[in-house]
Amino acid sequence: MSEIKKVFYNIFWQNQSCQNLFMLSKEELLETTTIGEGENAFSYSLPRITLSNSHESEDAVHDTIKFRTETQNIFLDGSLEAKVEFFKPIIEGYYDKHFRKSFEKLFNDFDKKGLSLLFKAITILSDNENREKNSIKFLKEYGFISHNIDSFKAIQNNFEQNLVPKKGNDLINEQTINTFFEGIKFIKELYVNYSYKKLYNTNQILVNTLSSEDNFASRIKLFHLLYDNKIITASAEDSFIECSHCDYGTYKGVFQLRINPSKLKDLRCPVCSKELTYFVPYELNKDIYSIVKSKDGLLLDAYCNILDTQKYQYKTNLKFLNNIEVDCIFSDANFTYVVEVKMYKLNTDTNKLKSKIREHFGKLLIDIKRLYQLPEFKTKDLKPILLVNVIDSNLVKEIEAELKEKNTGIISQNSRILNLNLLMIRNQNSNQY
Numbered sequence: 001m002s003e004i005k006k007v008f009y010n011i012f013w014q015n016q017s018c019q020n021l022f023m024l025s026k027e028e029l030l031e032t033t034t035i036g037e038g039e040n041a042f043s044y045s046l047p048r049i050t051l052s053n054s055h056e057s058e059d060a061v062h063d064t065i066k067f068r069t070e071t072q073n074i075f076l077d078g079s080l081e082a083k084v085e086f087f088k089p090i091i092e093g094y095y096d097k098h099f100r101k102s103f104e105k106l107f108n109d110f111d112k113k114g115l116s117l118l119f120k121a122i123t124i125l126s127d128n129e130n131r132e133k134n135s136i137k138f139l140k141e142y143g144f145i146s147h148n149i150d151s152f153k154a155i156q157n158n159f160e161q162n163l164v165p166k167k168g169n170d171l172i173n174e175q176t177i178n179t180f181f182e183g184i185k186f187i188k189e190l191y192v193n194y195s196y197k198k199l200y201n202t203n204q205i206l207v208n209t210l211s212s213e214d215n216f217a218s219r220i221k222l223f224h225l226l227y228d229n230k231i232i233t234a235s236a237e238d239s240f241i242e243c244s245h246c247d248y249g250t251y252k253g254v255f256q257l258r259i260n261p262s263k264l265k266d267l268r269c270p271v272c273s274k275e276l277t278y279f280v281p282y283e284l285n286k287d288i289y290s291i292v293k294s295k296d297g298l299l300l301d302a303y304c305n306i307l308d309t310q311k312y313q314y315k316t317n318l319k320f321l322n323n324i325e326v327d328c329i330f331s332d333a334n335f336t337y338v339v340e341v342k343m344y345k346l347n348t349d350t351n352k353l354k355s356k357i358r359e360h361f362g363k364l365l366i367d368i369k370r371l372y373q374l375p376e377f378k379t380k381d382l383k384p385i386l387l388v389n390v391i392d393s394n395l396v397k398e399i400e401a402e403l404k405e406k407n408t409g410i411i412s413q414n415s416r417i418l419n420l421n422l423l424m425i426r427n428q429n430s431n432q433y
Contacts, residue, residue, distance in 0.1 A: 001308075004287050007229050009305050017222040019420055022298045023389040025345045029292060031281065047289035048235055051223060051261055052279045054244075064244045065277060072248075102143040109142075192240075192254055223261035223282075231288060234258035235281040243269035244277045251276070297343040299389050300327055302420060320374060324367045327387075335383040338371070340364045343389045353390065357399050361386050361417060368411050384415040393421050 012018045022029065030045040054065060110117050124134040132152055139145045139155075149155055226232045234257065243251040251269050257280055267276040284292070291301045300316065307314050307330060314330035328339040342360050344353055368384050371377045390396050400417040407413075 002287050004230065004285055005291075008231050008285075008288055009302070011225055011229065011231070012302065015222055015225065017218045018226075020391050021219075021222065022292070022302075023346070023391055023420065025343050025389070026293050026297055028345060028347055030284070030289075045293055047284040047286065048237065048281045049232060049284055050279060050281045051264065052277070053264070053275070054277045054279070065242060068242075068248050106142050220262060220265070227260050227262075227282070231285050232282040233285070235283045237281045239281065240279040241267065241276050243272065243274065245269065245272050245274045296327060296341040297389065299343055299387060299420070300341045303328060303339065303341065303387060303423070306423070321370060324370060326367075331380075334381065336377070336380045337383045337385055338364075338368060339385045339387055340367075341387045346389070346391065350395070353395075354399055357386070357388060357390075357417065358403060361399075361403050361415070365407065365409075365411050365415065368415075382411075382414075384411065386415070386417045387423070388417065388419055390419050391421075393419060396422060 012022065026032070026045045027043060029049065031048040031050060032043055032045040034041050034043040121138070124131060124138055127134060135152075136145070136150060136155075140147055140149075145155060223232070236256070238254045239257045241251075241253055241255055246269060251271055259280070261280075261282070264278055264280060265275065267278055268274065269276055288298075291298050294301075304314065304316065307328075312330045312332070314328055316328050318326045318329060320326065326338055327341040328337075330337055340360065340363075342356075344356055346353075364384050364386050368382055371382065388396065396417055396419050403417070404412055404415075
């Protein structure tokens with residue numbers, strides 16, 4: 001095990017907020033982007049965690065930021081469209097004046113001569129010795145360049161002259177330059193507003209993605225520990241800061257910040273001295289990121305960490321009968337434990353979560369019955385465990401009791417549905433898994 005993993009688990013097992021945080025699915029924990037919709041949707045998660053002091057339950061702050069950004073986008077869209085419309089006739093006029101006749105002649109000849117014209121062009125390009133001379137001749141023939149040009153260098157110089165701002169230049173002049181840079185400014189503003197909107201709409205705003213076991217202070221303390229011990233570091237990505245108390249635009253900016261999360265509360269508006277609204281990304285250590293983004297997230301790795309400390313010999317990701325994959329299997333003196341690990345999105349309806357657990361519990365029972373048919377398992381006493389990332393232990397116990405009441409068979413009664421908290425309690429009470 002790497003040193004950084006040892007550091008991480010030292011914090012993880014002693015800090016309930018850390019356990020709650022890293023039991024989130026990777027889509028909820030990390031900055032995640034989804035492309036497409038439905039069955040064709042593709043999601044990827046980056047090693048970034050965003051901290052903010054704004055969240056949807058704080059209507060005054062969150063709604064202020066939300067509607068300010070959306071209002072600004074409406075005006076920016078209109079302004080950018082006007083800039084595009086300004087350039088459209090200029091570019092069309094330049095094309096009509098300098099290139100329309102040349103392209104029309106080229107297309108007419110292509111319609112008449114077809115492949116012979118294409119082969120002529122290929123011949124010119126493939127003739128290394130005479131390529132420049134024949135290319136110049138071809139371009140002159142169709143009027144793309146004037147007759148006094150006799151080299152590629154002369155074409156380059158002529159093109160550069162056309163791009164030099166000067167009086168009478170119908171493409172590059174004072175007005176078009178000013179409009180161009182205004183357009184660049186609008187594009188920058190659109191990017192900032194789009195990024196801002198993406199941040200306040202995402203569920204990766206983790207300072208205030210609080211479970212019932214956490215509070216704001218405990219989460220801030222956790223991020224301080226993670227930062228102080230190099231589990232998270234300052235990101236090279238932009239941070240967004242705005243004063244929601246002052247009028248729009250009074251104090252708003254995109255910054256590069258290298259700051260301990262515990263000091264974010266000290267960010268104050270220089271105008272009104274009140275707390276700023278911030279969206280600050282932090283980079284997750286690559287070793288921890290590789291665990292979080294794996295199929296079973298941090299849950300399986302944390303479970304294996306427990307087994308390692310207890311000196312159990314275990315195997316992971318084993319396949320049987322072609323379509324049964326066992327996430328983890330190990331034995332003690334009496335039993336063989338077959339562990340199925342499931343990471344769910346926790347920001348979902350409770351009934352939907354229960355339905356998923358029922359489904360996976362049923363599949364686990366079927367898989368155990370099939371494993372008993374194999375020679376290596378016929379004489380073993382199998383103990384199935386469905387290990388889930390659900391933080392609410394009472395909910396897990398409720399579902400387990402309900403399923404055991406409906407499934408009275410031996411395999412079902414020998415099975416357990418556990419989260420990390422119940423697992424640790426069970427181990428402490430019975431010294432077994």
